[in-house]
Amino acid sequence: MDKASVHAWLDTVPRPLRHHAQDYLTEDRLARRLRRGSTLYTAELRGYRDRYWPRATIEGGVWAVTCTCDRRPKLCAHAVALMLDLSRFSADYAEAPWKLVVQADRLIADWPFESPLTWHLIPVTTPFWRKPQAEDFLPTLVSLLQTAANLHLAEDPSLPIWAELHPSWLNHAAIQHLWTDWLRQYQSPRAQDAPLWVRLHWMQPVLKLTSVFLALDTSAAASAIFRQLWSPQPLIVPTPKRQRALLADLTLVHPELAALVWPFFRGTDPFALAQADALYLAGRQHEAIQRLEQDLPDDAAARKQVRLRLIEWLDLNDSVPHRLALAWESGSLTYAEPIHHLLSDAQWTRLTDALRLRHACEPSADDSE
Numbered sequence: 001m002d003k004a005s006v007h008a009w010l011d012t013v014p015r016p017l018r019h020h021a022q023d024y025l026t027e028d029r030l031a032r033r034l035r036r037g038s039t040l041y042t043a044e045l046r047g048y049r050d051r052y053w054p055r056a057t058i059e060g061g062v063w064a065v066t067c068t069c070d071r072r073p074k075l076c077a078h079a080v081a082l083m084l085d086l087s088r089f090s091a092d093y094a095e096a097p098w099k100l101v102v103q104a105d106r107l108i109a110d111w112p113f114e115s116p117l118t119w120h121l122i123p124v125t126t127p128f129w130r131k132p133q134a135e136d137f138l139p140t141l142v143s144l145l146q147t148a149a150n151l152h153l154a155e156d157p158s159l160p161i162w163a164e165l166h167p168s169w170l171n172h173a174a175i176q177h178l179w180t181d182w183l184r185q186y187q188s189p190r191a192q193d194a195p196l197w198v199r200l201h202w203m204q205p206v207l208k209l210t211s212v213f214l215a216l217d218t219s220a221a222a223s224a225i226f227r228q229l230w231s232p233q234p235l236i237v238p239t240p241k242r243q244r245a246l247l248a249d250l251t252l253v254h255p256e257l258a259a260l261v262w263p264f265f266r267g268t269d270p271f272a273l274a275q276a277d278a279l280y281l282a283g284r285q286h287e288a289i290q291r292l293e294q295d296l297p298d299d300a301a302a303r304k305q306v307r308l309r310l311i312e313w314l315d316l317n318d319s320v321p322h323r324l325a326l327a328w329e330s331g332s333l334t335y336a337e338p339i340h341h342l343l344s345d346a347q348w349t350r351l352t353d354a355l356r357l358r359h360a361c362e363p364s365a366d367d368s369e
């Protein structure tokens with residue numbers, strides 16, 4: 001963020017208002033700092049009588065600052081306090097997990113639920129591990145996770161930290177290494193910890209937890225996953241990736257229940273690829289193949305993806321129709337090559353001739369302008 005523009009804005013503020021704003025900061029009355037990218041900043045200001053949510057947006061280098069209090073259109077000290085805070089601690093503003101926009105002077109959160117934005121659930125101070133990766137904090141985080149792991153408490157205190165880690169930390173080799181070590185200790189997770197594991201998986205679907213769910217007591221894991229899928233998460237948007245990860249694990253621990261649940265989340269897995277993969281991994285190859293063949297997508301690219309998965313799973317004889325279809329739809333013989341020996345010479349010649357005829361009349365990418 002361009003701090004110079006914040007200072008320039010502050011220079012236009014009358015001195016008494018600025019002093020008043022400074023008092024708010026000195027008394028620690030600004031909390032729950034949130035931002036959307038580097039263009040929208042907001043926080044909760046605890047006033048002397050009420051709470052306010054000033055917010056600042058920048059467009060084309062110009063700041064627009066408003067507040068929920070009733071001093072509009074006059075500038076209030078709440079808004080100035082936000083800008084003063086931004087001029088110093090812009091790094092403390094956590095990225096909002098949902099879309100946050102200002103429309104017609106109202107702050108709109110792209111909130112997936114009917115309830116209003118639950119400000120009280122946003123932590124007053126954002127722990128550093130919730131913020132993007134910063135080298136300064138790496139040693140602290142590593143030792144924090146290590147200490148937590150060595151405490152051997154009934155409930156591992158590092159579990160919530162893992163769950164809340166900003167995704168950028170997960171790319172770091174040191175953190176990846178810790179994760180592998182940490183997981184190794186959990187060969188026999190306890191049934192009562194199932195909800196915690198599910199929460200971790202929900203928040204960090206990149207972290208592979210398949211082995212944990214398989215080791216857990218089936219009914220505990222299934223009911224924890226099931227609850228998580230159906231309960232709205234106040235701060236964590238239920239993205240398709242999160243839902244697919246949980247549904248895949250539900251398939252592993254309780255395939256019958258999962259078969260009933262997948263249809264409710266069809267939008268997250270439109271071509272049933274994730275569901276089929278989960279069935280395959282659960283040792284239900286036949287059902288996985290059936291699921292994919294049941295409704296082949298109309299979209300050409302998606303259909304190709306599904307057929308490729310099918311020829312990988314089917315034995316050569318059963319893959320013939322899909323190989324021929326792939327060759328026919330793509331114009332490439334590569335997919336039919338492995339079944340060459342299953343066809344007579346005359347059949348092979350007819351196939352190659354047909355392909356040449358079909359694709360000869362299609363304009364190539366080069367002359368389609």
Ligand SMILES: [Zn+2]
Nearest residue numbers: 067069076078
């Ligand atoms: Zn105000």
